[in-house]
Amino acid sequence: MVYFRTSFLIGFLFLSSLGWSKVWTTNTGSKSEGELFEVLGDRIGLLIKGREYHFSLSRFIQADQDYVRRWKMTPRCPSCSKALGTRTIEAGGVKYHTSCFRCMVCRSGFRGGDQFRRDAWNGMVHVKHFQSTGLCGTCSRIFVKRGAHPKQFFADGRMSCVSCLKDGVFETKILNEVEDRVWNTLTRIGVSKPRGKLTIRLVDRGLLNKEALKINARGNLRGLTLTKYKIVKGGSNPGTTFDHIIYVLYGLPYIECESVLAHEFAHVWLNEKFIESTPPVIEGFCNLVSSEVLEKEKSKLASILLDNLQNNTSLAYGVGYRKMKANLAQKNWPQLLAEMKSKSKPPKL
Ligand SMILES: [Zn+2]
Ligand SMILES: [Zn+2]
Ligand SMILES: [Zn+2]
Numbered sequence: 001m002v003y004f005r006t007s008f009l010i011g012f013l014f015l016s017s018l019g020w021s022k023v024w025t026t027n028t029g030s031k032s033e034g035e036l037f038e039v040l041g042d043r044i045g046l047l048i049k050g051r052e053y054h055f056s057l058s059r060f061i062q063a064d065q066d067y068v069r070r071w072k073m074t075p076r077c078p079s080c081s082k083a084l085g086t087r088t089i090e091a092g093g094v095k096y097h098t099s100c101f102r103c104m105v106c107r108s109g110f111r112g113g114d115q116f117r118r119d120a121w122n123g124m125v126h127v128k129h130f131q132s133t134g135l136c137g138t139c140s141r142i143f144v145k146r147g148a149h150p151k152q153f154f155a156d157g158r159m160s161c162v163s164c165l166k167d168g169v170f171e172t173k174i175l176n177e178v179e180d181r182v183w184n185t186l187t188r189i190g191v192s193k194p195r196g197k198l199t200i201r202l203v204d205r206g207l208l209n210k211e212a213l214k215i216n217a218r219g220n221l222r223g224l225t226l227t228k229y230k231i232v233k234g235g236s237n238p239g240t241t242f243d244h245i246i247y248v249l250y251g252l253p254y255i256e257c258e259s260v261l262a263h264e265f266a267h268v269w270l271n272e273k274f275i276e277s278t279p280p281v282i283e284g285f286c287n288l289v290s291s292e293v294l295e296k297e298k299s300k301l302a303s304i305l306l307d308n309l310q311n312n313t314s315l316a317y318g319v320g321y322r323k324m325k326a327n328l329a330q331k332n333w334p335q336l337l338a339e340m341k342s343k344s345k346p347p348k349l
């Protein structure tokens, strides 16, 4: 009898944990099970096996799109995505469950007049408790320092949330896998691998910034490419040889590492062709190549990084990127690459 009750209880818990999940079917027929947690314009957020993904709604069959429409009609708490009941509280035009609307640090509910900060992941904290929290350098997620793992604090002063840390690239083996994945996308659009030698090194922020000074680059850098070339005239082996070294910060989650490598590989491609232009053209092009890799990734992090590119206010990285993107919209990759090649200025011998 006791056994029966126990197994009944387990069965019940199992079912209830699946309650929010459903099978999603794309227009091409592939299926996956996940829980809807947010709808942002034409993008939906699905929680699949504990990870947050973003997909465009149009890739799903009509029945799933109808499900999203109905889901959206129910007023929901942005913190837990569940339907709002009677115990709600409103802040800045958004309604929360009273029990969800609390500070991550002191755990007490916010009251009228309290100043708080909210991240893109629904983490909320009193402004006066902000110094007790860390901010993920990749996804800007707020986390409580007290409960954090020591590994979340990197020796070079950077911080990472648990979820970005879990996907962090710390070893060469993983770096090589990321590299292969990036080349797959790049070679497909026509950005070929270099002829010269290419070395990639995982480094800390201090070393990256020191190397960057060699080419007068500064700012919040994540990666850097240095290319050396040698021109041999005459003799038995004439021609130009290249030696590229790419520095990339260690511990970036693999999605961000992919986007950094894609950007740097684009520099390598430009450098081997002696393509010269203004910073908005060069950095805009490299970010466009990087966005191509991010577009292929469906995690919520990839769509946040794409939003960052879209909202970047820098003349070279932001304005340049959007100009290059508008340019690509008028043509295709082979045409854009040909246009870049026309800017080639090989050194005169
Ligand atoms: Zn809630
Ligand atoms: Zn607090
Ligand atoms: Zn993070």
Ligand SMILES: [Zn+2]
Pocket: 263, 267, 283, 286
């Ligand atoms: Zn660059």
